[in-house]
Amino acid sequence: MSKKNIIWLYLFLFATLADIVFILEGSSDLRFFSKPLIMLGLIGYFYALAKPISGTLLSKATLAALCFSWLGDLLLLWPGLFVYGLGSFLIAQGCYIIAFKVAQYNPGRVGEVNFVRTFLTNLPIYFVGAFIFYLINPNLGNLKIPVAIYIIVIVSMLTTAKERYKNCHPASFWQIFLGGTLFLISDALIALNRFYEAFPEAGILIMGTYATAQLLIVMGMRSHIIHPTKK
Numbered sequence: 001m002s003k004k005n006i007i008w009l010y011l012f013l014f015a016t017l018a019d020i021v022f023i024l025e026g027s028s029d030l031r032f033f034s035k036p037l038i039m040l041g042l043i044g045y046f047y048a049l050a051k052p053i054s055g056t057l058l059s060k061a062t063l064a065a066l067c068f069s070w071l072g073d074l075l076l077l078w079p080g081l082f083v084y085g086l087g088s089f090l091i092a093q094g095c096y097i098i099a100f101k102v103a104q105y106n107p108g109r110v111g112e113v114n115f116v117r118t119f120l121t122n123l124p125i126y127f128v129g130a131f132i133f134y135l136i137n138p139n140l141g142n143l144k145i146p147v148a149i150y151i152i153v154i155v156s157m158l159t160t161a162k163e164r165y166k167n168c169h170p171a172s173f174w175q176i177f178l179g180g181t182l183f184l185i186s187d188a189l190i191a192l193n194r195f196y197e198a199f200p201e202a203g204i205l206i207m208g209t210y211a212t213a214q215l216l217i218v219m220g221m222r223s224h225i226i227h228p229t230k231k
Contacts, residue, residue, distance in 0.1 A: 005048045012041025016211040023203040032077060038211055039070035042218050049222055058102045062221055065095035069214065082194075083146060089187075090150050093157045096217070100160045100176065103224045104167045122159045125184075129155040132188050136195035147191070158184050172223035179216030186210040 015037035022030045043066045050059040072088035075081040101107050129151045140147055161180035164173050186209040193202035 005045055008041050008045035008048065010041075012038060012045065012211075012215065015041055016207070019207055019211075020204060023207060035073050035077060036070065039066060039073055039214065042066055042214055043070060046218050046221065050225065053225060056102075058099055058221075058224075061095045061099035061102065062218075065092045065099060066214070066218070068092035068095065083143065086143075086146055086150055090153055093150075093153045096157050096180075097153075097160045099221070100157070100164060100180075103172065103176075103221060104164055105230055106167060118159075118163070122162065125155055125158055125162070128184070128188070132191055136191050139195040143195075147195075150187075154184055154187055169223050169227035172220045172227065175216045175220030175223060177220075179213045179220060182209045182213035182216065186213060 015034050019031055019034040019038060022028070022034055043063065046062060046066060050062070053059050068088045069092045072085045072092060075085035075088055133148060133151050136147070137144065158177075158180040161173075161177045164176065166173075186206050189202060189206045189209065193199060193206070
C-alpha cells in the first residue's frame with residue numbers, strides 16, 4: 001500500500017473518531033467539520049487506488065457511490081433536508097449495485113442463476129427489510145413511498161453483494177458482504193431512531209456501523225482490483 005494512499009485512510013480514521021467524540025459530547029455544530037471529512041478520506045483513497053482502472057465502469061460506479069454518500073452525509077446534517085439525503089443515498093446504493101455486479105469474475109451470467117434458490121436464500125434479508133418497514137410505517141407520513149423505495153434498493157444492494165459468493169476473490173466477497181450488512185444495520189438504526197423510538201446510543205451506533213461499512217466496501221473493491229481473476 002502506497003504511503004501517499006494511506007494518508008487518506010488516516011484522514012478517514014481521524015474524521016470518524018472526531019465525529020464520534022462530537023456525538024458523545026453533544027457538539028452538533030462541530031460535526032459540520034468532521035462528518036464531511038469521513039467520506040472524503042475514502043474518496044481520496046479509492047481514487048488513488050483505482051488509477052490503474054480509471055475510466056472503467058467499476059471505478060466510475062464506486063466513485064459515484066462514494067460521492068453520493070458524501071453528499072448524503074452533508075444533507076443529513078440538516079434535519080429538514082432528510083428526504084434529499086435519502087435521495088442521495090438511494091443513488092449511492094444504486095451505484096453500489098452496479099459496482100458489485102461488475103466486480104465479479106463473470107458478471108452478467110443471468111442464464112446460470114437459479115432464481116428460486118436465490119429467492120429462498122435471500123429470504124432472511126427480505127424479512128429484515130420488511131420488518132423494519134412494518135415497525136416504522138405508522139410514523140412515516142408523506143415519506144412512506146420514498147422510504148419503501150429506499151428499503152427495496154438497499155436490500156437489493158445487500159443481495160447483490162451476497163450473489164458474489166464464489167464468483168470473486170474470497171477477501172473481496174466477505175469485506176463487501178459484511179460492509180453491505182453493516183450499511184443495512186446503520187440505515188435500520190436511523191429509521192428506528194427517527195420513525196419508531198429514539199434511543200440515546202443511536203448516534204454512536206449509526207456512525208460506527210456506517211463508517212465501518214463504507215471502509216469494508218472500499219477495501220473489498222481494493223481486494224477485487226488486486227485479484228481480478230481466478231488463479
